[in-house]
Amino acid sequence: MISIQSLTHQYQNGPNLNFTDWEIQDEEQWLLLGASGSGKSTLLNIVSGLLKPTSGSVKLNGTEIYSLSLKDMDRFRGQNIGIVFQKPHLIKSLNIYDNVALASSLAGIKLDKARIFSLLASLGLENKKRNFPDELSQGQLQRVSIARALLNNPSLLIADEPTSSLDDENAENVIDILTEQAKENHASLVIATHDKRVRNRISKEYLL
Amino acid sequence: MNILKLSTKNLLRNKLTTFLNVILVAFGIAILSILFLASTQIGNKLEQNAKDIDLVVGAKGSPLQLILSSIYHIDFPTGNIPLKDATELMQNPMVKKAVPLALGDNYQGYRIVGTDSGFVGLYGLKLSAGKFWSKDLEATIGSTVAVEAKLKVGDKFFGAHGLSDASDEHKHHAYTVTGILQVQGNVTDNLILTNIGSVYKMHEPDHDEHVVHSEEADIDNKEITSILIQYRSPMSVVIFPRMVNQSTNMQAASPAMESARLFSLIGVGIETLKWFAVLIMAISAMSVFISLYNSMKEKKYDLAIMRCLGASKSKLFFLVMIEGLLITVSGAILGLFIGHLAIQIIGMYQESAQARLTGLYFVNDEFYLIIAGLFIGIVASIIPALQTYRVDIARTLSKNK
Numbered sequence: 001m002i003s004i005q006s007l008t009h010q011y012q013n014g015p016n017l018n019f020t021d022w023e024i025q026d027e028e029q030w031l032l033l034g035a036s037g038s039g040k041s042t043l044l045n046i047v048s049g050l051l052k053p054t055s056g057s058v059k060l061n062g063t064e065i066y067s068l069s070l071k072d073m074d075r076f077r078g079q080n081i082g083i084v085f086q087k088p089h090l091i092k093s094l095n096i097y098d099n100v101a102l103a104s105s106l107a108g109i110k111l112d113k114a115r116i117f118s119l120l121a122s123l124g125l126e127n128k129k130r131n132f133p134d135e136l137s138q139g140q141l142q143r144v145s146i147a148r149a150l151l152n153n154p155s156l157l158i159a160d161e162p163t164s165s166l167d168d169e170n171a172e173n174v175i176d177i178l179t180e181q182a183k184e185n186h187a188s189l190v191i192a193t194h195d196k197r198v199r200n201r202i203s204k205e206y207l208l
Numbered sequence: 209m210n211i212l213k214l215s216t217k218n219l220l221r222n223k224l225t226t227f228l229n230v231i232l233v234a235f236g237i238a239i240l241s242i243l244f245l246a247s248t249q250i251g252n253k254l255e256q257n258a259k260d261i262d263l264v265v266g267a268k269g270s271p272l273q274l275i276l277s278s279i280y281h282i283d284f285p286t287g288n289i290p291l292k293d294a295t296e297l298m299q300n301p302m303v304k305k306a307v308p309l310a311l312g313d314n315y316q317g318y319r320i321v322g323t324d325s326g327f328v329g330l331y332g333l334k335l336s337a338g339k340f341w342s343k344d345l346e347a348t349i350g351s352t353v354a355v356e357a358k359l360k361v362g363d364k365f366f367g368a369h370g371l372s373d374a375s376d377e378h379k380h381h382a383y384t385v386t387g388i389l390q391v392q393g394n395v396t397d398n399l400i401l402t403n404i405g406s407v408y409k410m411h412e413p414d415h416d417e418h419v420v421h422s423e424e425a426d427i428d429n430k431e432i433t434s435i436l437i438q439y440r441s442p443m444s445v446v447i448f449p450r451m452v453n454q455s456t457n458m459q460a461a462s463p464a465m466e467s468a469r470l471f472s473l474i475g476v477g478i479e480t481l482k483w484f485a486v487l488i489m490a491i492s493a494m495s496v497f498i499s500l501y502n503s504m505k506e507k508k509y510d511l512a513i514m515r516c517l518g519a520s521k522s523k524l525f526f527l528v529m530i531e532g533l534l535i536t537v538s539g540a541i542l543g544l545f546i547g548h549l550a551i552q553i554i555g556m557y558q559e560s561a562q563a564r565l566t567g568l569y570f571v572n573d574e575f576y577l578i579i580a581g582l583f584i585g586i587v588a589s590i591i592p593a594l595q596t597y598r599v600d601i602a603r604t605l606s607k608n609k
Contacts, residue, residue: 045602050516071520079516085605089513093221094214105210107518148517160606 001025002047002156002188007056019056021045022206024188026155027178031199032192034208039193043208044160047190049077061155078107082149082187084159084178088141091132096120096144097129103151107124119147122184123177139170144178150185157187163195171197213524215530218507220582225499229492233584234546236356236489237577241547243481244573246554250566252279258304258392258463260330262445265289265297265452266434271461272470278309278434279463281319281395284371285311288431297456302448305330305438312433313367313378317417318353320400322407322432324502328550329438331396337361344405347389358387358391367400367410370541371476378410404432430539435497489584496535496588498555500528505594511596512604524596532589567598 006018016041024030034040047049049065052132058065061082068076090099100116120126123143128136136144142162149157161162163171175191175198182189191198219226258279266274269286276283298306307330309324327333327338333432338361341348349359359365363385383402391397408430408442438449443461452460511524519527551566 041602041606048516050602050605071522074515074520077516083516089509089605091510091513094219097216102514102516104215106514106523136408179326 001057001059001061002058004043004047005030005057005059007043007046007195008054009039009046009079010054011042014041017042017208019046023155024190027183027186027188028187028204029182029202030191031202032205032206032208033194033199036196038208039139040208041160044190044192048081048083048158051072075108079109079152080155082152082154082157084142084145084149084157084162086161086164087125088133088138088145090141090144090148092133094140095132096125096128096136098134099144100148100151103148107152109152116147116151118195119150120144122181123147123188131148138164139173141206142166142174143177146174146181150181150187152186153185157182157185157189159189159191159193161189161195163193168197171195174203209329211527215527215534218398218503219531222499222503227501228494229535230539230542232433232488232495233536234543236485236492237540237543237581238310238546238550239481239485239488240577241351241544243478243579244552244571245547245569246552246565247423247478247568248571249569251549253394254470258467259394260438261436261463262439263437263449263462264434265458265460266466267435268457268459271298272458272466274434274459275463275466277311278436279395280388281311281321281399285433287566288433292431293458294432294435297452298437299450302440302444303400303437304440308404308432309434309436310432311371312406312407313410314371315353315365315367315368315383315400316357317372317396318350318400318401319371320347320355320405322402327401328436330438331352331392331394333392333396334390335357335387336390338385340387341402344382344403344409346386347383347400347402348389349385349401350389350397350399350521351391354388355401357428359388360564361385361388369410381406393546400594405463428497442568466500471475471570475587492536493584493588494537496532496585499590500532500592502593504528504595508599508604510597511599512601515599515601516528516605521597524599526591526592528596529586532592533585535577535582536585536588540578543581544577 002024004019004022005124006021019039032043034042042051046053049058052066063076065073065076093166094102097116097120100120104111107150119124120129123146125140125143125147128140133141134143157178162174162178166174177190177203179189193199193203214272226267240399248591261279264283266278267287273283274286281518294308297303298308305326307323307326311319320326326342333488335348336351338348357365364382365385366377366379366382369378383400383406389396401450439445449460452458514524515521548567550567551565555565555567557566
């Protein structure tokens with residue numbers, strides 16, 4: 001369960017952002033909606049433990065994440081939060097398998113080869129394991145980044161504009177995959193988007 | 209997947225840059241290791257060959273030339289000295305041991321040294337086959353001579369006039385090999401030892417062969433090349449050479465002093481090369497630094513992603529450090545390999561077998577070269593590595609690049 005309370009963030013020389021309180025139950029799926037500049041990315045970064053808010057609290061399964069030391073927070077994030085970015089951000093020098101496997105070794109979790117294989121298979125990438133990122137299409141790369149986000153069985157899966165650079169077909173696919181995989185892996189799902197193609201798929205909305 | 213593997217893969221992605229950097233480090237290290245190896249080996253050879261010899265007395269001329277020709281058997285002798293004067297000097301009370309040398313002939317470039325049994329004691333020679341020379345025209349050969357010239361006990365060979373040329377052979381008298389020395393690890397491996405009488409016999413006019421001479425009658429007009437001298441007491445170091453140089457027509461040269469002088473002469477060259485190598489290593493450090501620094505721009509996203517996936521800042525710091533260290537340490541190891549290989553190849557093409565270099569020789573200083581490699585790696589990668597601490601993950605990743 002994730003809860004944020006009386007959260008504010010003040011950018012240096014920037015706007016002061018206030019966020020209404022938000023509770024996400026286990027396995028719930030949410031959309032985070034808002035015009036650009038409304039603080040969508042800021043809120044996502046705060047929830048994912050990447051950006052320390054000026055005040056307020058973020059609790060994930062009872063852990064107050066901004067009370068952790070920097071190093072513990074890196075590890076906590078690696079183990080409990082899966083993040084899918086707008087761009088896949090894969091590491092170019094590693095092949096697809098290694099890119100996914102990296103998630104477990106960096107988070108300090110024992111490598112589970114079978115899980116990587118089954119994740120890649122369920123995302124239709126079983127033939128691409130030995131390929132390098134520059135040999136795959138955008139849609140395929142986005143699926144690799146979803147596999148990477150899911151590898152450690154996170155309790156929260158966050159996707160930041162995952163469909164904005166994809167065509168209709170791929171966008172549909174990615175939304176399907178995100179919702180199905182989140183359900184299968186018993187993770188809560190938050191998708192930040194302004195994409196209409198996504199809006200009619202998920203009912204719960206948090207508006208900024 | 210550990211950070212070592214990750215660093216390796218990052219380096220392999222920029223193969224050419226990595227290659228250039230490794231080669232740069234390797235060249236600097238190789239030059240230094242060649243210098244270390246060559247100067248240590250030459251120094252050791254010089255020392256071993258002159259170990260128990262306090263002084264060399266020979267004809268007037270360059271003292272360095274006298275040492276080189278009589279101890280290291282490299283240069284030509286300064287001339288000859290009358291046997292009468294030499295004998296007188298050898299009986300001086302300050303002299304503990306004196307060994308006469310008569311040079312002038314060679315066999316296939318190996319010098320034939322006419323001497324007496326004192327030479328065996330002076331160099332501590334041991335036989336691996338046969339016996340030491342005793343009569344005229346008997347020869348005991350060094351281990352290298354036996355192998356290279358394919359001579360064994362009982363074989364006969366003709367000496368040639370001169371110290372390296374085989375054109376003018378003494379066809380009238382053949383030497384017989386009576387013994388082969390064990391490997392000594394010094395200049396005697398490359399010498400052919402015989403008695404002084406044999407050398408005289410080679411150079412006698414033909415008609416003299418039929419005339420019977422007694423040793424005593426001959427002594428007045430006979431000559432030898434030089435005498436190797438061991439003092440009875442260290443006190444003689446000051447007096448004896450001065451006595452020789454002032455009161456006789458001969459000159460005395462100290463191997464220790466002349467070797468030191470020789471080293472100070474070539475020392476300038478070594479010093480220049482050393483600074484050249486240091487310069488190359490400084491350039492390599494800069495090159496590694498610039499490559500890492502430039503790649504940080506591109507790597508910023510990778511680093512941010514890794515932070516997202518749970519890597520701590522210190523882990524990423526080491527990731528970049530290890531990239532730098534991998535380059536410089538592998539460069540250092542490659543450099544040592546090139547250094548040894550180069551010395552080995554130089555040794556193969558060397559003409560004077562007396563100072564032959566080998567690549568299968570290691571000195572302690574090489575350990576410092578590995579340390580130097582580590583040090584360059586640390587210096588070159590510390591600033592790029594510290595940059596990882598400044599990467600703002602949230603901002604980097606939401607820029608949507």
